[in-house]
Amino acid sequence: MPSGTPESAVSLSYRDAVRAALHQALSEDPRVFLMGEDVGRYGGSYAVSKGLLETFGPERIRDTPLSESAFVGAGIGAALAGLRPIVEIMTVNFSLLALDQIVNNAATLSHMSGGQLNVPLVIRLATGAGRQLGAQHSHSLEGWYAHVPGLRIAVPSTLDDARFMLAAALALPDPVLLFEHLYLYNMEGTLTEGLARVDLEHAAIRRSGRDLTLISYGWSLHKCLAAARSLAAEGIEAEVLDLRTLRPLDDAAIMASVRHTRRVLIVDEGWRSGSLAAEIAMRITEQAFYELDAPVTRLCTAEVPIPYARHLEEAALPSAAGIVAAARALLRPAGGS
Amino acid sequence: MPSGTPESAVSLSYRDAVRAALHQALSEDPRVFLMGEDVGRYGGSYAVSKGLLETFGPERIRDTPLSESAFVGAGIGAALAGLRPIVEIMTVNFSLLALDQIVNNAATLSHMSGGQLNVPLVIRLATGAGRQLGAQHSHSLEGWYAHVPGLRIAVPSTLDDARFMLAAALALPDPVLLFEHLYLYNMEGTLTEGLARVDLEHAAIRRSGRDLTLISYGWSLHKCLAAARSLAAEGIEAEVLDLRTLRPLDDAAIMASVRHTRRVLIVDEGWRSGSLAAEIAMRITEQAFYELDAPVTRLCTAEVPIPYARHLEEAALPSAAGIVAAARALLRPAGGS
Amino acid sequence: MNASAAALTREHGLRLLGAMLRIRGFEDRCYQLYGQMKIRGFLHLCNGEEAIAVGAMQEFGPEDAIVATYREHGHALARGIPMDRVMAELYGKQSGCSRGRGGSMHLFDASRRFYGGHAIVGGGLPVAVGIALAQKLRAERALTACFFGDGAVAEGEFHESLNLAALWRLPVLFVCENNLYAMGTALERAQAEPDISAKAAAYRIGAAVVDGMDVLAVQAAVAQAARTVRTESVPILLEMRTYRFRAHSMFDPQLYRGRAEVEAWQKRDPIITLSARLRALGVLQESDLAQLQRDCEAELDAAVQFAEHSAWEPVSDLERFVYAERHT
Amino acid sequence: MNASAAALTREHGLRLLGAMLRIRGFEDRCYQLYGQMKIRGFLHLCNGEEAIAVGAMQEFGPEDAIVATYREHGHALARGIPMDRVMAELYGKQSGCSRGRGGSMHLFDASRRFYGGHAIVGGGLPVAVGIALAQKLRAERALTACFFGDGAVAEGEFHESLNLAALWRLPVLFVCENNLYAMGTALERAQAEPDISAKAAAYRIGAAVVDGMDVLAVQAAVAQAARTVRTESVPILLEMRTYRFRAHSMFDPQLYRGRAEVEAWQKRDPIITLSARLRALGVLQESDLAQLQRDCEAELDAAVQFAEHSAWEPVSDLERFVYAERHT
Ligand SMILES: Cc1ncc(C[n+]2csc(CCOP(=O)(O)OP(=O)(O)O)c2C)c(N)n1
Numbered sequence A, B: 001m002p003s004g005t006p007e008s009a010v011s012l013s014y015r016d017a018v019r020a021a022l023h024q025a026l027s028e029d030p031r032v033f034l035m036g037e038d039v040g041r042y043g044g045s046y047a048v049s050k051g052l053l054e055t056f057g058p059e060r061i062r063d064t065p066l067s068e069s070a071f072v073g074a075g076i077g078a079a080l081a082g083l084r085p086i087v088e089i090m091t092v093n094f095s096l097l098a099l100d101q102i103v104n105n106a107a108t109l110s111h112m113s114g115g116q117l118n119v120p121l122v123i124r125l126a127t128g129a130g131r132q133l134g135a136q137h138s139h140s141l142e143g144w145y146a147h148v149p150g151l152r153i154a155v156p157s158t159l160d161d162a163r164f165m166l167a168a169a170l171a172l173p174d175p176v177l178l179f180e181h182l183y184l185y186n187m188e189g190t191l192t193e194g195l196a197r198v199d200l201e202h203a204a205i206r207r208s209g210r211d212l213t214l215i216s217y218g219w220s221l222h223k224c225l226a227a228a229r230s231l232a233a234e235g236i237e238a239e240v241l242d243l244r245t246l247r248p249l250d251d252a253a254i255m256a257s258v259r260h261t262r263r264v265l266i267v268d269e270g271w272r273s274g275s276l277a278a279e280i281a282m283r284i285t286e287q288a289f290y291e292l293d294a295p296v297t298r299l300c301t302a303e304v305p306i307p308y309a310r311h312l313e314e315a316a317l318p319s320a321a322g323i324v325a326a327a328r329a330l331l332r333p334a335g336g337s
Numbered sequence C, D: 001m002n003a004s005a006a007a008l009t010r011e012h013g014l015r016l017l018g019a020m021l022r023i024r025g026f027e028d029r030c031y032q033l034y035g036q037m038k039i040r041g042f043l044h045l046c047n048g049e050e051a052i053a054v055g056a057m058q059e060f061g062p063e064d065a066i067v068a069t070y071r072e073h074g075h076a077l078a079r080g081i082p083m084d085r086v087m088a089e090l091y092g093k094q095s096g097c098s099r100g101r102g103g104s105m106h107l108f109d110a111s112r113r114f115y116g117g118h119a120i121v122g123g124g125l126p127v128a129v130g131i132a133l134a135q136k137l138r139a140e141r142a143l144t145a146c147f148f149g150d151g152a153v154a155e156g157e158f159h160e161s162l163n164l165a166a167l168w169r170l171p172v173l174f175v176c177e178n179n180l181y182a183m184g185t186a187l188e189r190a191q192a193e194p195d196i197s198a199k200a201a202a203y204r205i206g207a208a209v210v211d212g213m214d215v216l217a218v219q220a221a222v223a224q225a226a227r228t229v230r231t232e233s234v235p236i237l238l239e240m241r242t243y244r245f246r247a248h249s250m251f252d253p254q255l256y257r258g259r260a261e262v263e264a265w266q267k268r269d270p271i272i273t274l275s276a277r278l279r280a281l282g283v284l285q286e287s288d289l290a291q292l293q294r295d296c297e298a299e300l301d302a303a304v305q306f307a308e309h310s311a312w313e314p315v316s317d318l319e320r321f322v323y324a325e326r327h328t
C-alpha cells in the first residue's frame, strides 16, 4: 500500500487488502511469519503475497515443498513454541492432506494438555468454486471444518474484513482458519474510513430489511446482496446477514434478525446435506422457533462433485436469480401470489 | 460359524457377525479381498478378522504398512480395475490421513469421468467414543462424511446389519463406508431367523411408539432403546428409528414417523454443531414442518475433544438418562409437568 | 515395438516426430483458444515435455493402464484418445472424453485404460498402485504406468506408494517428469536430496535417469524398464529430466526463472533434436516435415470444429454419474 | 554429562540403573493397576525399551524440547515429570500432568517442554519439525528430540518431515525406536527396505544404528548426534534397535511372534546388561540394587497414593481448555 495517503482513500482489491494485512502483521510482530507453497518467489498462487519476500526475506516468507501435512504440522509446532505462524494452504482442496494435523493436533492440544499448551496458528486457505476448476479444485469445506471443537473458522467477505481479520485472528490464542473465496480476490473498493480493527465474534448486517433475512458469507454473501437489490425493486426488503465467523456462530445476531423479519433463507456454497445452513436452521429451531412465520429455507450447492463445464457449474452453485426466486417463494407461499 | 446348524440359532457377537459377513464375501466372490493394518497375522485390532488369514491366505487377507493414504488409494485403484476391495481403516480417527483419497478420488471419479469409471470399494472403519481412548481416538465422523456426494455411508447397529450390510455394500457400484461402533463389537444375540440379506436404502423402526420419535444409529441407537424402555415405564411410548444409512438418508421413513408422533428427538454421537442431527432436523423443517407439535430437538456430544477421564467422557456423550430427560422435556414443555 | 536408436527406421522416426508435433500443435492451439475463452479453468501445457509421453507410450499395450496428472494432454493424445474428444472436453462439451465434467485436468478414457487426469499432486500414485495390485492378483502380464512431476516427490503419498509397490512387488512403472520446478519452486528448494532417482534406494526400487528431451532415449529406457516390470513384477522409477517451455499455467508471471535458462533448454527442444537426427540419417526430407505439419493442422482444425459443433450436456443431467449408473 | 562407557563412574552408572528400574517398576505397576481397572483406555508399556529414554534424556537440557508417542511413560519419567503427576494422569485425576484429559497416550508438561504424548502414528514428527523451526528462528542452541516407532516410518509424514527438517537445516534429533513390530506387523512385512537408517540418505540426513538395549551406547550415540545437531543445525536420524517385552497394548494375544524370540531378547534386558557391567567394574553391590529397588517401590507407592487421593476434575469444567484461557 502507498504510505502517506490514508489507506481508506485508495481503491484497492480484496487481494491487496489481504496483502496489506500480511504486511502489517509481519511488520508489527517479529514472531509472525508466512509459510506455504509458492508464497515467496512465485508471489502466491493468487498473487496475494507478491512482494513480501523482497521486504521480509526467505526466513519469514517461507516457500515450502508440496508437503501439506508436514508444513501445517510445522506451523502447529512453531505456534506451540511461541511463534505466530501464518500457514497458507494454497486452497482448501489440498487441506485434506493436512486434516489429521488440523483435527487431531491443532484442535486438541489445548484441551488434551489440560490447558498447558495452546496453538496460536492462523491458516489461510482459498476456498470455493466458480472458476471452472473441476471437482478436485472447487470445494467449499469451511462449514465442514466448523464442526470441529478447538478450531475457530472465519470468512472475510468484505474488503474491511480482508484487511483486518488477520490481525484479529493473530491476536487469538487458538488455531484460526481464514477462508478466502477465490472469486473475491479481484473485488475492488475502498476501506471504511478510520477503521483500524475488526473482531472475530460478531456477525454483521450488510443490509437492513424487514421482510426476510438472507444469511450468508463469502461469495454467496455478494450474491445475496445482488438478490436483495433486485428484490427491493419489487418491494421486498431483504436483510442480509454476513456471518463472518462460522465457529463460533453469532447466535445472538442471527436470532435478532430472525425476530425482526420472521422469515429466513440461508445461502451456503457448501453441498446441501450436512451444510452449515442446516446447523443455522437447527439453532433457529432451538432458539427462535415460535418467532418464525415460515419454515427456515436454504439454498446450497447441488450434491455433485463440481463439474468443469461452465453451464453445469453455474447450475450447481447458488445464484442471485435462485436467491430471488427462493425469497419470493418464502414470502408468497405456493398458491398465494 | 459352525456349518450345519442354521446361523440364526446360535448366539453370536457383533464381531462374529462382521467376521461371518467377511467370510461369506470372500468365499462367494474371488474379486473380494480384505486389506488393512493388522487384519492378518494380528487378527484385526478388534479381532474381527481373526482366522481369515488361515482360510484365505495373505493375498486376500492383506496386512498393510501404516500408510493410510496409500492403501486406501490402492483400494480405489483396485476397484477401478474391477476388483472388490474391502479396506479396513482401523478406526475413523486414522481415516483423516486418507481423506484426500476418499473425498478427492473415490467420491469424484465416477462423475468426473462422465460415468466411465466407478469405484466399487467398501471401507470399514471402527468409530466412536466410550472406551476412554482420548481425543485422538474417539471421533464420530460418520455424519461428517455424509456431507460428501459420491460416497455412501452406512452404519450397522444390529447383529442382522452387522451380518448382512457388507454384502449389500459390495453389491453397489459406488464407494461405501461402513462405520462399526467399537462399543458394539461385544454385543451378543442371535440373528433373525431366515434373514439372508438387507438393503442399504431404508431406515428401520426398531420400536414403535406414538408419543415421540427417537432418531439415531450406532451405539446411540441402543441408548435410545434403553431410554425408550424407561420411558415406557412412565407411560411414554417412544418410537425408535434406526437410520441405517446416513447417505442417502431415508427421508420417507423419517417423515412417516414424524407424521405419526409429531415430536422428534435426534440422538447423535457427533459433536453438536454441524451434526447429522442438524441435517435431519432441517429436512423435517423442509418436508414436515406443519406436522410438528413441537420444535425438533437433538442430543449430541458436547463440543469438546473427548477427554480420557471416565466421568468427563461420560458427561460429554449422549446417555440414556439424558435421552429420557430430553424426551420428558419434549412432551411436557417447561411449566407443564 | 522398436526402441533402440541404432535401429531407427524412417517409418518409426516419422511416427515419433509426428506424434510430438501433434501434441505441440495441440498445446499451441489450446493456448490460443484459452485467449478466446473457449477453454476455461486451469490449463497446464506440456510444451517441451512431449518426448516423454510419446516415447513411453510406444512401449505400452492395450492391457496396460495409465495414470497421469493435470498436465496430461500429451499423454492422452499419445495413448490414442482421439484429439476431437480431448478438444471437446476442453470446451466442456458432452462429446468430450469426460463428458465435459472433467476439463483439461481430468481427461479419462476407460476403453483405453487411461485413468486420468489427477489434479491433486501425488494423488494418482496410490491409485496406480491399486490398479497394479489388481493386475497382479489377476496374474495379468500388464503394467501400470504412473506419470507425476518432481513436485509430487515431496508428498507423503510418493513415499507410501513406492514402498507399497516395492513391498508387494507390483508392476508399476513410476515415471517422474522432472522439469525442475513445481510451479515457482525449484527442485533444490523443495528437496534436501534433489537427485530424485537416488530416493528409489529407500524402497529397494531400481531407478534410472533419462534424458527426457530425447524421445529415443525415453523409449529405450521405458522399453528396458517395462520388460523388467513385466517379467519380474517389480516397480521401477524412471526420472525423466525435462523442462516446461511455457508458464506453469495461464496465470504465471514466471518470476522464478530467467529467460536465459528457458532459452538454453529451448535449444534442446525434443522436436528439433529428433528432426536433426532424422535428417542426419537422411530419412527426413523437408517435404516430410511439411506433410506432418499439414496433417497435424488438419486434424487440429477438425478437432476444433468437432468441439465447436458438439452439444452441451443438458443441465437436467447435472446430477447424473454422482453414483454409478451401471456396474463394472 | 558423561556419555562414554570407558569413563563410567559408579554415580553415573547407578543413576542410569535407577532410572531404568524406576520406569520398569512404573510399567509393571501400571499393568497391575490396569487389571484393577484403576487405569483404563489404551495402555502401551515400554518394558525392554527403557534404555532409550533414559540414555537419551541424559543429553538434553531444559531448553530442549521432547516429542514422543503413546508409548511414552518412560520418556515422561526420564524427562523429569514427577511420577505422582504421571500416575494421577493414568487415573484420570485433576492432579494428573494433563489434568486427566489426556491419559496414558497424552502426557504433557509444558514447563519441561514435554510436548506429548501423540497417539496418531507419525503425527508428532511434523510438530517436532515446527518446534525446531521456532528454536532456529530464535537462534537458540536448543534441539528438539522426536521419538517414534518403526511403524511410523511407513507414514507419509515421516518422509515429509525428514525432508523439511533437512531442507531447512533444523535441529531435530529423530529417534526411531525400532522394536521390530508395529502392533502385529513385523518390520520386513511393512518396509521394502527394512534398514531404517538407510532411508536417511534420501534426505541427505546423517544416521546411525544404535544398540537400544545398551543404555551407555544410547547415551554415547545421542551425545555425539546432539552435538552435531546443535553446532551444525542439522537433523540426524538415530535408529535404536530394541524390543518390546510386553504385548503391544492390553488387548494383544501376540499371535505374531513366538516365545523363543521374546526370550532371546529378554536375555538382552537393558537392566540386566547394565547391572552386569557395573558389577564387572566392581561399582555395584547387591546392597545398591536392593536400595534402588526400595527407593523405586517407595516412590511408586507414594505415586499411587497421590493418584488415589487426588480429586476428580469437576464435570462442570468439561468444556474448559477447548479454547485457550491464557495467551502464551
Ligand atoms: C496436493 C496439492 N498441493 C498443491 C497443488 C497446487 N499445484 C498444482 S500443480 C503444482 C506444482 C506441481 O509441480 P510438479 O509436480 O513438478 O508438476 P509440474 O506442474 O511441474 O508438471 C502445485 C503446487 C495441488 N494441485 N495439489
Ligand SMILES: Cc1ncc(C[n+]2csc(CCOP(=O)(O)OP(=O)(O)O)c2C)c(N)n1
Residues within 6 Å of the ligand: B037, B066, B068, B090, B094, B097, D071, D119, D120, D121, D122, D148, D149, D150, D151, D152, D153, D177, D179, D181, D182, D183, D248
Ligand atoms: C495413523 C495411525 N494408524 C494406526 C494407528 C493404530 N496403531 C496404534 S500403535 C500402532 C503400531 C505402531 O507401531 P510403531 O510405530 O512401531 O510403535 P510401537 O507401538 O512399536 O512402539 C498402530 C498401527 C494409529 N494410532 N495411528
Ligand SMILES: [Mg+2]
Residues within 6 Å of the ligand: C149, C150, C151, C177, C178, C179, C180, C181, C182, C183
Ligand atoms: Mg515440475
Ligand SMILES: [Mg+2]
Residues within 6 Å of the ligand: D149, D150, D151, D177, D178, D179, D180, D181, D182, D183
Ligand atoms: Mg514398533
